Amino acid sequence: MNTDAVRGHLDGMLLAVLEQGPLHGYGIIEALHQRSGGALDLPTGTVYPALRRLERAGWIDGVWSVVGGRKRRTYTLSRAGRRELAARRSEWIRFSGVVGSVLGGTT
Known part of the structure; x- marks a missing residue:
């Protein structure tokens, strides 16, 4: 999947990966790779x-x-990040539902 396909959703995905606990940059990249199959x-x-x-x-x-x-920089999700993640998840649910309705092929 190319980076254009994740544009607009990358921040939410990064926050979601960090919800599981602290990770350094490479660990975050690996977690995204694993969680996306x-x-x-x-x-x-x-x-x-x-x-x-x-x-x-x-x-x-x-x-x-x-x-x-x-030297490695390890990242953790802040309280504000948890709130932002919750907002992004709600937005994603709405957005994916709308796109599914349009692209789903049913009329």
Whole structure:
């Protein structure tokens, strides 16, 4: 699946992945890949800028740590991020229902 197909939904998916607990950037990419059954194979150039945007918005918190001699930034979902995730889920349910009605092929 190309990155254009997830445009507008990436932030919500990142928040959803972090709902399970703290992850570093690569772990987030792997979780998206696994949870999508391999359909999402997003490049770091798509995910890392989105993580920085979510952090600036106050929806996630990031802390630096050293793991195996490498610096990594680990992200967690903030309280504001949990509220935003709930709003995005509600929006997705409405949106997917409308698109399903239109593309479903029934009249």
